[in-house]
Amino acid sequence: MIGVLLADDQALVRAGFRMILKAEQGVEVVGEAGDGAEAVALARTLAPDVVLMDVRMPEMDGIEATRQIVGGDGAPRVLVLTTFDLDEYVYEALRAGASGFLLKDAPEEQLVAGIRIVADGGSLFAPAVTRRLIERFAGARPQNPAPQLNELTARELEVLRLVARGLSNAEIAGTLVVSEHTVKTHVAHVLRKLDLRDRVQAVVLAYEAGLVRPGEG
DSSP states (O other): OEEEEEEEEEEEHHHHHHHHHHSSTEEEEEESSSSSSHHHHHHHOOOOOOOOSSSSSSSHHHHHHHHHHOSSOOOOOEEESSOOSOOOHHHHHHTTTBEEEEEETTTTTHHHHHHHHHHOOOOOEEEEEEEEHHHHHHHOOOOOOGGGGGGGHHHHHHHHHHHHHOOHHHHHHHTTTSHHHHHHHHHHHHHHTOOOHHHHHHHHHHHHTSSSSSTTT
């Protein structure tokens, strides 16, 4: 059973998500929060698998709430919800450790699929809109070399660049003419060496470090 915590300051929005998820097998809404501080507290006491997090909330916004929730082993994964597809708040939430984002008006099946993907350890980076988001806001910032990139081998750096361009493991395998299993191993090594939670954080770091530049692909 996937436990979901709903964090949104609008009760009607939470009610809508609750109704959608109530009809899904294997998914259960374990709690609701009306602001970021409440979300952090409930995440600690209820131990949900996934937090659906609005970024614009009173008391504590979704960015700081995400940062506090994802720290530590076994922490819930955060799926950010936004009204806009190019929202700097969402970019900051990705930097804080969110595993991806969805638009609030996304189809029901996309919401449910997103929850399942994130709960299974994946990330919602595949949609082109996510890449545009990262390109827009990371590209507008001064590039800061990441010293930890020196820990990567040449092949791992190559894999990181391809991940940042939005390629799937299968597409990277085809590009490098290696097995998909080999790619998965390289990606795992990259995340471990860079102390990153998932592919989304790897993409953000790659753009901010100048390893990949907006428009490449």
